[in-house]
Amino acid sequence: MEFMKKNTLIEKIDPDNIDSKVVEQFGKMLADGKTVIFPTETVYGLGANALDEQAASKIYVAKGRPSDNPLLVHVAERDGINPLVVDMDERAKKLIDRFWPGPLTIVFKKSDLIPKVTSGGLDTVAIRMPSDKVARALIKASG
Secondary structure, eight states: OGGGSSOOOOOOOBTTBOOHHHHHHHHHHHHTTOOEEEEOSSSEEEEOOTTOHHHHHHHHHHHTOOTTSOOEEEOSSGGGTGGGEEOOOHHHHHHHHHHOSSSOEEEEEEOTTSOHHHHTTOSEEEEEOOOOHHHHHHHHHHO
16 A cells, blocks of 8 residues: 555644644645545544545545445535536525535535546535534645
């Protein structure tokens, strides 16, 4: 597992005083196809760039996850959903308005930007906007 041969970088981030330099550093790592463990409002997640097939594949390998088990895609802002999905209906908009950011995952028909490896080969994608400040800062920094 080539991606596990590198040194592990660990940084503590105070959610009430987020160090933008640390967030930018880890955001760049995600943008460069690396994996990062980060907090959400429910669990710590192993994250990678969901739009990068090779990066997303690393999640399956690291977790021993079956390749037909879709990954969750996180967004930092509501506008981040638009290029990822097709046909967002009024029900989804109401749920987003009421529960995001927060621990609600919504399944949409995916756009062509979402690789098959990320969606587990399905034509849908599960998307969440976490309420955790660190998670959202990291997602935003990764682009």
